[in-house]
Amino acid sequence: MKKKLSLIIAFVAAMALSAVMLAGCGGGAATESEPQGAPAEGAEFIVGFDQSYPPYGFVGNDGNYTGFDLDLAAEVAERNGWTVKYEPIDWDAKDTLLNSGAISCIWNGFTMEGREADYAFSEPYMLNGQVVVVKKDKGISSFDDLAGKTVITQVDSAALDVLEGDKAGLAATFGKLETIGEYNTAFMQLESGAVDAVACDLSIAQYQMSAKPDAYVMLDETLSSEHYAVGFKKGNVETAEKVSQTLKAMYEDGTIEELCNKYSEYGLSFENWLIK
Structure with missing residues (x-):
């Protein structure tokens, strides 16, 4: 009887351990909210964007990806020692791609209002x-x-x-x-x-x-x-703050104004820039 009771206790313990392990690997909302660190120097920074969203992200006359947000992302990545990669996405699949790690962020005229609870956002950078x-x-x-x-x-x-x-x-x-x-x-x-x-x-x-x-x-x-902001996986506050700080530095040294002027012919205005 004692041996049988010991086996039952061991079985229950094993089941409890399995449940804990499954919960930790489940990829549900709780996992998505866990704090994450900013990319290390040399890491790949994958920018998810809509390639048909000028002037923020689109295919230029030379067939290459271009746009105001892509230029911002490239400069932010360079200043932080990250390697930027542009990833055109199906807009319907953006959340799946972000939560799976297929992209590092959504950076393409991304409206933050109504989405604050679903992402870690940079500071709003553009009025819209x-x-x-x-x-x-x-x-x-x-x-x-x-x-x-x-x-x-x-x-x-x-x-x-x-x-x-x-x-x-x-x-x-x-x-x-x-x-x-x-x-x-x-x-x-x-x-x-x-x-x-x-x-x-x-x-x-x-x-x-x-x-x-x-x-x-x-x-x-x-x-x-x-307002537009850069959207990161929920919990990735550190990267969002790093991007905001870098954008502020880019405003202070005149880079933001230069990029706004570059796309002014597309109707983009420096007066709508927010991070200062």
């Missing part, structure tokens, strides 16, 4: 907002004129979040709210007349209007005001 763009001379000059119209936005975007949240009442007046994989195609549909309006980031609107000043107009009313 959600706006609506329409074709000129189409009789649409206010939100009221969007009643019965077809509005399109990017899937899993800040604009979609607003239209399904705070501005759900406005969206209910639309004839249809459509989503699409990336904004370049959305504006092609606007230009062709397939849709009546595009709901998007202010930066995207400024870029599209600077490229075709005679084609589009932005409504005076805005859907929201928000």
